[in-house]
Amino acid sequence: MDVYVVGAGMTKFGKHPDRDAVDLAVEAVNEAIRDAGVDRRRIQAAYCGHVYGGMVLGQKVLARTGLAGIPLANVENACSSGATAIREAYLGIRAGEYDLVLAFGVEHLTTRFRGALTPGEEDLEGALGLTMPAVYAMRAVRHMEEFGTTREELAYVSVKNKRNASLNPYAQFQKPVTVEDVLNSRPIADPLRLLDCCPVSDGAAAVVLASERLCAQLDRRRAVRLAAAALRTGTVEVGLPSMAFEPLTRATAQDAYERAGVGPEDVDFAEVHDCFSIAEVLRVEGLGLYPVGEYPKRAARGEADIGGRLPINPSGGLLGKGHPLGATGVAQVVELVRQLRGEAGPRQIPDAKVGLAHCRGGKAAGIEGAACTVLVAVR
Amino acid sequence: MSEIAAAEPYVPFRPGLLRFEGGRGVLVGGRCRECGATYFPAPEVCARCRGQEVERVDLSGRGTVYTYTVVRQSTPEFQTPYVLVYVDFPEGVRVLGQLVGCGPEAVRVGMPVEVVFQEVGKDPEGRPVVGWRFQPVQA
Numbered sequence: 001m002d003v004y005v006v007g008a009g010m011t012k013f014g015k016h017p018d019r020d021a022v023d024l025a026v027e028a029v030n031e032a033i034r035d036a037g038v039d040r041r042r043i044q045a046a047y048c049g050h051v052y053g054g055m056v057l058g059q060k061v062l063a064r065t066g067l068a069g070i071p072l073a074n075v076e077n078a079c080s081s082g083a084t085a086i087r088e089a090y091l092g093i094r095a096g097e098y099d100l101v102l103a104f105g106v107e108h109l110t111t112r113f114r115g116a117l118t119p120g121e122e123d124l125e126g127a128l129g130l131t132m133p134a135v136y137a138m139r140a141v142r143h144m145e146e147f148g149t150t151r152e153e154l155a156y157v158s159v160k161n162k163r164n165a166s167l168n169p170y171a172q173f174q175k176p177v178t179v180e181d182v183l184n185s186r187p188i189a190d191p192l193r194l195l196d197c198c199p200v201s202d203g204a205a206a207v208v209l210a211s212e213r214l215c216a217q218l219d220r221r222r223a224v225r226l227a228a229a230a231l232r233t234g235t236v237e238v239g240l241p242s243m244a245f246e247p248l249t250r251a252t253a254q255d256a257y258e259r260a261g262v263g264p265e266d267v268d269f270a271e272v273h274d275c276f277s278i279a280e281v282l283r284v285e286g287l288g289l290y291p292v293g294e295y296p297k298r299a300a301r302g303e304a305d306i307g308g309r310l311p312i313n314p315s316g317g318l319l320g321k322g323h324p325l326g327a328t329g330v331a332q333v334v335e336l337v338r339q340l341r342g343e344a345g346p347r348q349i350p351d352a353k354v355g356l357a358h359c360r361g362g363k364a365a366g367i368e369g370a371a372c373t374v375l376v377a378v379r
Numbered sequence: 380m381s382e383i384a385a386a387e388p389y390v391p392f393r394p395g396l397l398r399f400e401g402g403r404g405v406l407v408g409g410r411c412r413e414c415g416a417t418y419f420p421a422p423e424v425c426a427r428c429r430g431q432e433v434e435r436v437d438l439s440g441r442g443t444v445y446t447y448t449v450v451r452q453s454t455p456e457f458q459t460p461y462v463l464v465y466v467d468f469p470e471g472v473r474v475l476g477q478l479v480g481c482g483p484e485a486v487r488v489g490m491p492v493e494v495v496f497q498e499v500g501k502d503p504e505g506r507p508v509v510g511w512r513f514q515p516v517q518a
Contacts, residue, residue, distance in 0.1 A: 116452050124393060124420065125475050128510075129450060129457045137448035138465060145446075145488050190449040190483075236426030238416045239471050243446060365475075366418075 003093045004215040004223040005377065007036025007208035008337040010330070013322030014172040015110050016202040021053045024204035025061040025106040028327075032102070032206035033065075037218060040065070043208070044098040046072040047088045049081035049105035050326035052112040061104070079273065079361025080231070081105060082205065083329025083373035087229040089209045099214040104206035105331075107324035113200055116188070124365040133197055133276065135363055137189035140278035142244040144191075146293065149281070151191055153296035155182035157277040158195050160305055161313050165320025167306075167347040170331075172201055172322030182277075196277040201322030205330035207337070224340045226333075227260035228376040234367035241368075244293075248369045249286030249360060256374035262354055264288035267376075269310065269339060269349045270356040271332035274317040283358050284312055287374070306347050314339060314347045325361070329373060332357035340379040353379045390502045392510030396420050397496065404496035406438040406511060408472055419472040438474070441516060442466040444490040445473060449483040462486055466513055480514030491516040 009031025011024045025048070033040050046067060048058025053074075062068045077084040082105025089101035116133050119126035143149045159179055165171035177195055185194040215223050232252040241247070257263055270289055274280035281299075285292045289310055290303075298304070304312040315321050315335035318328060336355035338344045355377045362370025391397055396419075397406055409421020413430035421433050447464040450457070462478040464486065478486055479495070492513040499510035 116454065118454055121454075121456070127392070128475050129453060129461060129463060129477055130475060131450060131453055133452070134448050134450050134463050138446040138463070141446045141448065141488065187449075187451045189451060192448075236418075236422065237473075238418070238427045240445070240467050240473055243465070366420075366422075 001094050001096060002212040003090050003226045004210050004212065005207050005226055005333060005337050006210045006215060006218055006223050007032040007038065008206070008334040009035050010170055010205035010327070010334045011203050012170045013201045013203035013324060013327070013331070016108070017110065021050065021057060021106045021108040021204070022060045022064065024108065024202060025104055025206070026064045028106070028204035028206040029061060029065050029102065029104050032104070032208050036208040038100060038208065040067060042100050043067060043070060043102050044100055045070055045089070045092055046102040046104070047075055047085035048072060049075045049077070049085035049329065050107055051076055051078060051081055052109065053106060053326065057106070067102070077361060077371040079275065079325050080329055080359040080371040080373045081326040081361070083332070083357065083359040083375060084231060084371065086207060086209070086330060086333060086375065087231050087373060090226055090229040093209055093211045099211040101209045102206065103209060103330060104204065105326040105329060106204035107326045108202045109200050109324050110202050119363040119365070131189065132363065133189040133192055136276040136278050137192045139243045139282060140191055142242065143278060143281060146242070146244045149296040151183065152179055153300045154196065154277045154281070155179045156300040157274065157280045158182050158319050160299065161274060161317040161320040164306060164314050164347055165316025167345070168316050168321060171316040171320050172199055173316065173320045192276060192278070198275045198318035198323040201324040203322060203324035203327045203331070205327045205334050207330060207333050222341055224337050225378045226375065227262070227378045228256040228374070230255035230259065230374045232372050234369040234372070236366050237368055246282050246286035246368070248372045249283055249358065250288070252372040252374045253287045256376050260376040260378070262376060266354050267310065267356045268352040268354050269314055270312055270358065271315060271317065271335050272312060272358040273360045274313055274319050275323060277319065280312060280317065283360065287356065287358060306349060311349050314344065314349055329357065329359040332359065333375060333377065336377040340377060389507050389509045392499055392508055397509070397511060405440070406474065406494055408436050408438050408470065409433040410436040417470045417472050419474050436470065438472065439469050441491060441493045442468040442474070444486065444488055444492060446488060447478065447486045464492065464513055466492055476511055476513050478514065479512045485515070
């Protein structure tokens, strides 16, 4: 049973002091349903991804969108919450239980957090002073040590993504920056600086998934096949593994490639979880899209630009578009849909046929990462 | 903050992770009796072979810095800047901690460090809470 994304919508990401999470999600859900061109009474189930939205956030959204009464589960998997919600919808359709399912993600992070996210004080490493920027700073030190990656090469990742974001009206950052801007921004956790880090964002995104049977009744040309939705959790680290490579990303990608029947060489573009400049490096190398150790140098040569050999984060990614935790994984799929339909405007990747979305969220002492998702969409 | 040397009344930063013997503190990890995999902290079940007999093992007092960062923005409970290091121990475990006893500019990958135990705060009854720090080994 093939599964298709038939509708996609999102709010502009950024700071929304005058709106709350429910309000943002309602906008995204309504846009996705309108985009799908389906009668909302046919939607049979919904999944809502969020981290800090509080109890039954998803139900509050259903109540305002004419959908109350259908089954809904709120899904929390840190930064992979939205992608996990999509996967639940995908599984429900593949199981034959549903033909039309809504998946959305939302976060109003500016009212929850300022500054650095942490694993939480109850976590052993959080209690020792570990912050998320510190985790990635220490990985950056290792990537520099093991592969000779330079500070300027890392900065270019942020330059590229913020430039892409300036071509995306839904992105939080609308102005390009230079390598010098990144290097001169405020230090956060050495060697990472403010512009190496994704911003604190509010926003929502939604997609409508349909079975092959139902998709046949809709405008098939606008449907994008969701060929894989893989999820893994981090394993307990034994021994002294390299922090410059991500086995969790590699393993999740292998699940997704196998299910989708494609390999990394078939991928035309990818949206990856670039919460930090170094994070994009680790994702892309873990996914097998670029050789391990080589991505920073190749990206700095333009290979990952829109129009390059294999574009990474054409939407602007988390660094440029913003990172409202629960919404992020869903917004990645919104970008896959727009690119694969040819609706991405000035950031369109010519003739894109296979897009990949990667999310990775959470940290707990002893495990490599909490939750990792890889979704593959095919035109 | 002075080093805690004696078994005076104290509260460990986390139960089961450190102990004092003969006035000297040690970090306590776990080793699987079946496959020998070593952990810090000790798990209930071995993640490698799923063996359920994990014995307690004292970690060496010294290790080397695997990676580091100088944290310049953190949560309100932590005064910045501070240096975080992951330290690799000869037992094959990696432990996170703050580095003290040298300036942030002195930290390097591969630097030898030793474990020291310090008061890191007070518990609700006002008793000292003891945790670990790393400091450079004096040549």
